[in-house]
Amino acid sequence: MKLNDLREYLYNQIPLSKAMGLEITVADISRVEMTAPLELNSNHMDTAFGGSLATLLILTCYGYLFNRLDLAGLESHVLIKEGNTKYLLPVRVELKAICLAPDEATVNQFLTTFKRRGRARITLTAYVEAGAEKACIFSGEFVAVKA
Numbered sequence: 163m164k165l166n167d168l169r170e171y172l173y174n175q176i177p178l179s180k181a182m183g184l185e186i187t188v189a190d191i192s193r194v195e196m197t198a199p200l201e202l203n204s205n206h207m208d209t210a211f212g213g214s215l216a217t218l219l220i221l222t223c224y225g226y227l228f229n230r231l232d233l234a235g236l237e238s239h240v241l242i243k244e245g246n247t248k249y250l251l252p253v254r255v256e257l258k259a260i261c262l263a264p265d266e267a268t269v270n271q272f273l274t275t276f277k278r279r280g281r282a283r284i285t286l287t288a289y290v291e292a293g294a295e296k297a298c299i300f301s302g303e304f305v306a307v308k309a
Contacts, residue, residue, distance in 0.1 A: 163229050163233065168186055172224075181202070182214060189225065191263065194223075197258045220302065223300070230263070239309055240304055240306050251295060255292060261288035286304055
């Protein structure tokens with residue numbers, strides 16, 4: 163899926179992504195990277211609002227999974243089942259979240275289950291960078307359901 167197509171899909175399906183100023187800088191089989199400007203996502207301390215950080219992390223994982231299914235030619239709905247965010251450092255720069263693909267065996271098992279049952283779940287992780295350090299780390303279970 164092209165970057166602009168994925169962004170427009172998120173803007174249409176999850177309007178909060180547009181309000182956040184979300185942009186997708188990488189979307190391929192191995193990762194998804196998204197950014198959002200601090201100005202639209204700041205709090206009273208001039209740092210990134212925790213809710214914006216959590217949302218960006220969830221959207222990055224969501225975007226990875228939706229894109230990965232699309233690249234496999236599979237139409238789906240993606241939902242989050244549960245998640246956990248750890249806030250490690252304040253973010254005072256543009257928000258940048260990265261979701262790296264799980265190992266190949268995990269992805270293959272997920273895709274096989276999805277094709278067989280029309281439904282599958284997978285745990286994904288993402289993090290927000292603040293310079294050279296990780297400012298937030300997210301782990302969540304996502305469910306894909308055949309469209």
